[in-house]
Amino acid sequence: MDCKLAVSLMHEYLDGDLLDEExxxxxxxxxxxxxxxVAFKQLEQTDMLLFAVNHRxxxxxxxxxxxxxxxxxxxxxxxxxWTWLKRHPALTAAAAFFxxxxxxxxxxxxxxxxxxxxxDLDQVVxxxxxxxxxxxxxxAGNLTIEKGQAKIYGDVEGNVTVIDGGIFQAxxxxxxxxxxxxxxxxxxxxxxxxxxxxEVASP
Amino acid sequence: xDNIETRLVKLALKGDQRAFAExxxxxxxxxxxxxYRMLSNRHEAEDVVQETFLRVYKNLDRYDQKQKFSTWIxxxxxxxxxDRLRKRKPSYSLDAExxxxxxxxxxxxxxxxxxxPESEYLLSETQxxxxxxxxxxxxxxxxxMVLRYLxxxxxxxxxxxxxxxxxxxxxxxxxxxxxxxxxxxxxL
Numbered sequence: 001m002d003c004k005l006a007v008s009l010m011h012e013y014l015d016g017d018l019l020d021e022e023x024x025x026x027x028x029x030x031x032x033x034x035x036x037x038v039a040f041k042q043l044e045q046t047d048m049l050l051f052a053v054n055h056r057x058x059x060x061x062x063x064x065x066x067x068x069x070x071x072x073x074x075x076x077x078x079x080x081x082w083t084w085l086k087r088h089p090a091l092t093a094a095a096a097f098f099x100x101x102x103x104x105x106x107x108x109x110x111x112x113x114x115x116x117x118x119x120d121l122d123q124v125v126x127x128x129x130x131x132x133x134x135x136x137x138x139x140a141g142n143l144t145i146e147k148g149q150a151k152i153y154g155d156v157e158g159n160v161t162v163i164d165g166g167i168f169q170a171x172x173x174x175x176x177x178x179x180x181x182x183x184x185x186x187x188x189x190x191x192x193x194x195x196x197x198x199e200v201a202s203p
Numbered sequence: 204x205d206n207i208e209t210r211l212v213k214l215a216l217k218g219d220q221r222a223f224a225e226x227x228x229x230x231x232x233x234x235x236x237x238x239y240r241m242l243s244n245r246h247e248a249e250d251v252v253q254e255t256f257l258r259v260y261k262n263l264d265r266y267d268q269k270q271k272f273s274t275w276i277x278x279x280x281x282x283x284x285x286d287r288l289r290k291r292k293p294s295y296s297l298d299a300e301x302x303x304x305x306x307x308x309x310x311x312x313x314x315x316x317x318x319x320p321e322s323e324y325l326l327s328e329t330q331x332x333x334x335x336x337x338x339x340x341x342x343x344x345x346x347x348m349v350l351r352y353l354x355x356x357x358x359x360x361x362x363x364x365x366x367x368x369x370x371x372x373x374x375x376x377x378x379x380x381x382x383x384x385x386x387x388x389x390x391l
Contacts, residue, residue, distance in 0.1 A: 041391075046391070050348070053333050054355070
């Protein structure tokens with residue numbers, strides 16, 4: 001073995017990577033070569049000194065942690081709900097839908113105008129704030145009234161919906177569909193949502 | 204593998220400041236000693252610690268949990284030290300005033316008298332000698348030797364931190380050791 005290879009094996013030994021048979025070869029070389037014996041001793045001592053130096057370390061200043069914590073950007077808090085939104089896309093979409101829906105809400109005290117929607121509107125009589133379906137008349141469909149009173153004496157072959165108003169059904173009245181009275185914004189929202197879905201379901 | 208660091212990282216990601224403070228407690232000494240050995244300057248070492256944790260904090264959501272947390276934080280700290288060593292090299296003109304620090308010139312940046320890195324805590328002459336020898340190593344060997352001997356990382360870990368093949372790390376350790384042996388020879 002030449003001395004160059006021997007030195008290389010010495011380093012492998014110090015790395016803890018020397019194989020058994022290589023250890024034997026190195027031992028044999030060291031027995032024969034006094035120069036390498038000195039080199040090996042020095043390398044081993046260097047190695048030990050380097051590890052030993054670890055036992056004394058400069059003290060770390062006590063307030064370093066506090067200083068680090070203070071130096072962190074404070075924006076992390078707003079970050080939290082943002083990451084939450086990113087992790088819950090379905091809930092986020094639902095919330096967004098709800099917010100958009102609220103935006104389409106009519107302002108409740110906006111104006112006193114009454115709105116009447118329906119199929120056979122020539123069959124109804126409007127008197128001030130009241131929408132009257134007189135006795136003997138038939139509406140072949142739905143009737144929707146916003147901000148008004150419904151007074152039903154005749155027949156409605158559909159649903160009657162009253163938003164922000166009232167409904168009066170005479171004994172002669174006959175309504176084949178549903179009667180709904182909606183007075184609050186929350187009800188309105190559900191009414192809108194239900195409409196969206198029934199429209200989606202039956203285009 | 205859900206070790207303590209991974210758990211703390213998860214808590215910190217949810218905004219738990221105390222969990223992050225716990226991470227700081229676990230690693231500040233290690234990063235400080237790394238910086239101190241690499242830069243031989245207490246003040247700069249503290250800056251490196253602070254900068255390391257700031258980067259950890261900002262990139263916490265990018266931490267890959269398949270990787271050891273220690274490897275990740277050592278990589279950040281080591282790179283910051285190497286950057287600082289590199290910036291020192293283009294020997295700043297000693298007399299020119301530095302633009303952003305009023306009144307300080309290049310002299311103030313020299314490892315100066317009041318900062319005597321070793322004397323403040325080292326008693327033995329041998330220890331001072333070893334530290335001076337490490338200081339005199341070229342940067343690329345110094346990094347590897349500090350990680351190997353002062354942080355006691357394995358060759359494999361160093362290769363992950365430095366993102367270099369183990370064989371390269373091995374060569375550097377061997378050369379570094381040889382360099383130090385010659386430096387310390389008169390004392391051995």
